[in-house]
Amino acid sequence: MSNASLLARSLAAVWHPCTQMQHHEQLPLLPITGGDGPWLIDADGRRYLDAVSSWWVNLFGHNEPRIKAAITAQLERIEHVMLAGFTHEPVVELSERLGALTGLGHAFYGSDGASATEIALKMAAHYWRNRGQPQKNRFVYLQDSYHGETLGALSVTDVPIFRDAYAPLIRANFMVMSPDARQAQEGETAADVAERAALALETTLAAHHEEIAALIVEPLVQGAAGMAMYDAQYLRRARALCERYGVLLIADEIAVGFGRTGTLFACEQAGIKPDLLCLSKGITGGYLPLAVVLSSDEIYTAFYDQDVRRGFLHSHSYTGNPLACAAALATLDIFASDDVLTTNRAKAARWNAGPFAALASHPRIRHWRTQGMIWAGDVSTAPAGFARRLFLAGLQQGVLLRPIGSTLYFMPPYILRDADADRLAQCTLAALNTVLAE
Structure with a gap:
């Protein structure tokens, strides 16, 4: 099939993401x-x-032949089974391995980066509700941050083109200064900018911590902000401030996880562990959709109860899909073997x-x-x-x-x-x- 034929069929039938479709009258799809x-x-x-x-x-x-082989082998066993009331070997092994790599003991699965953000935000607010502090249900996010385009994710995203059209649907949260090193003033280092940003964060937490559930950050690199990079000192200061003011720390490593920043996870470079860690994108090597939120044992324990209302009320039909988990396991194997x-x-x-x-x-x-x-x-x-x-x-x-x-x-x-x-x-x-x- 030629380019022209496939292009015409796509324009007639497919609504492409993050796209003004009329532009394709002058800018052809590839x-x-x-x-x-x-x-x-x-x-x-x-x-x-x-x-x-x-x-x-x-x-x-x-x-990549090894990831393809892992998917094919799993396809011969079971392609999918719901994870509510059932389990399977790939999701158990993947959860165990991710827990060992991060020190975060329980894995909750979704299908993409935005769903991981939604899971983490809901989990953080529900955690505080189960702890008897339901008023802690707002969030802090960085200027120029991006965490996805579903409504919860947009409430902690600072990209006007994504937010403005849906502003009436979005809950207000607290935005604080980004530690983006490009903001350095004369004589300042990246660490100095990180410290200024941390002081701004402290001001917000001191004033509003009683209503804040969590701070969410993209560790080391803010992707949609134009690959804004910052000093790891900010993460260390943010971790300490969250502990001081009783606020959870959510690390969105959807884009930067799995080696993008030079370590398997970016938080490693600051020597910190978040309370919730969001992963997607590279988790399967790019072969199948999968997302996971890893939580601390403390958060998991707050939901562990006979009362269904205290359980985490969230689900996806394809949660923990065996084929995607098999691809993720093969991806981790490649990191180790190569x-x-x-x-x-x-x-x-x-x-x-x-x-x-x-x-x-x-x-x-x-x-x-x-x-x-x-x-x-x-x-x-x-x-x-x-x-x-x-x-x-x-x-x-x-x-x-x-x-x-x-x-x-x-x-x-x-x-x-x-x-x-x-x-x-x-x-x-x-x-x-x-x-x-x-």
Whole structure:
């Protein structure tokens, strides 16, 4: 089937996410029919280097044989069974392994990142209700944060284009200063910005802790804020402040978990443990939808009772799907067998000194920054429509780029080779210079 045929059928039948569909009259969809490692292949056989891991989910490339084999093997046993009143080996083993990795003893499953946020918010408020403090039902979130697009998630998200249309449906919560290191004033370090942000957080908690259930943060990197990166000191201070004021800490590692920041989970770099940990995206290597919220034993115990009303009243039809859990187990196996984190650190060091150095020194790029396997830079005086124009220019060069506003970033699959990194940098520079010269 040709690109044109698949494109026409999609436009006639599919309502695409986060998209103004009329734009596709001028900006055609890209019909993908195959994948090979870090490459996407369209219906006409053209190949595109997937520099954003297909919306940050794909860790080990498309058509990874070990993950495919795990899914196939599970398919021969059972494809799905409801988790209410039943259990199965993959979900038990995955929960045990995640608990051992995080120190958080119980796993509650959903299907995507936004559902993980909803679970965590509801769980936090219900925890306090079960503790006899039902007034603690509001939340604190960071400026420029993004936690999903369902209504609860939007109530702790600071992205106007997502919030404004649904403002009448969204409950008000408390927004505090982001520790984004780009806010550094003359003479300040990233740690100084983190301290200023922590002081702002303390002011809010001191004034409102009696009605606050939890603080929710994206550890180390705020993705939708243009890959805003900050010092781990903020997480340490936030953890201590939450304990002081009797507020739970929710770590949203939906985007940054599973090695993106250089450690398996970003919170490790601050030496802290949250009360609730949200995971999704890379948990299955990008192969099947799955989300999980890991909770402390203290939170779990507050729900443990004969009274159904004290139980956690939340469910999804596909909770803990065996196929998705099998993919997640295979993903964890690959981390262990391939020593992924060590390999990634070596790759990042080579690429920072090599191919990505030209981007870091580009005269129009400001605040070039990196955290683990994430790279980003802000394009100064970017032309109107920059994100869309760079996306199109990248496709012409054979790379999939998806800028956030005027921020150019890479979040590639971990299997990227040095030659692929060279190509990514060269093609991105060519696309960027083309757009800036228009």
